[in-house]
Amino acid sequence: MIDSLDVLTAADSAALRDAVHGLRRHWTPRGPEPAAFFTLGAPSYLDLAPNPGSADYQRHADASRPLLQDSFGWLYTRLAELLGKHLAADVGFPEHLGLPGFHVWLSAAVFTKPIAPLHFDLQYQSISWPPDTDLTRHISFTLPIRLPAAGGGLNVWDVSHEQFRRALAKGWVESVADLKRFHPLQYVPYTVGRMVLHSGHTLHQVAPSSRVQPDDERLTLQGHGVWCDGRWLLYW
Template identity: 45%
Template structure:
């Protein structure tokens, strides 16, 4: 189940968009040929490649994001604290929620996004009685969308049913199940468990200059406090 929360005004969304572009020299290209970038580190990409490097570089990237967008992280924490009825924190050793940036390219009209569950908490916490792996959160805050929109595909398959499957078998299972498309709206925060199979939905009729910019993050409840990270 997805929950949508209005978080940013049009003016605030434009302010974040402008700041993301002002920080373009800090974008990290995530594909050798395609215009797919992140601003900030992402556990699902960086930890498998170099876990010590992720922890070492997180402080540097976090300092840039906090310096320019501290107000956004405060506002995000406040709204989630109200919604979840529990304290919110950003662990110092983990990457802050950061940005996915997709510039216009014909390949993004194809279903190139991975079909997956969100499990980044497994990189950073050991399964103990103090941490709740059964009820994590994932969230997307939309900053900019292509002219013809964008969103998330979600399948009716839960993590408990398919956690032992490899990526190929997970994809096969998804194609046998019902899929729902959830459209994004600029300024809105979409909150879900990350434990239903999902995928970045392909774009429709991309135009030159189209961009898809979203703030991405995850949370796990540890010692009664939600730990937000990416």
């Protein structure tokens, strides 16, 4: 199930975009040079999940947390308030994990074909959680701050991670890519300032834009949450 939630006005989004660019020296380049895809913050899916024994994520999370909190504290406060109302539960940010952070695709990195990996959000499996954490309850969210002129969105297939595991065990599929043969694609268009929220266990993919202009940019706030002791803990 895909939910959406208004978080930012157009003016908020424009100011937030300028603030993220004002911190460009803190962006981390991802992918081959010359880099056009960056992150601001500590994404566990990049810095931890590929190598769970690495200390890189913790170092990155600890280093980026004060910067993000000082620069975007108002955004995290608003996020906690709005998500708390929407989910009817308290929302917090664990101090040992990275705060929700930013994906930055400059024009050269904005793609026009469906080349992004199909995936489920399983990065929480690489994190140590308190004993009272319910890892069957999780969320993922994207807040678009700036989009290419042709738009952007999310490709979704109505199949869960548990269904994939059963199909894999029965030999019906060999990879998540095989699921596209059996489940129709749903395109979820993004709107600047409006958050898209889902479980993370529905098969999904960053959708391409139909075309790219020289000044295009795709900038989003990204995060996840797990249920722990009666509240949602948000991180990246």
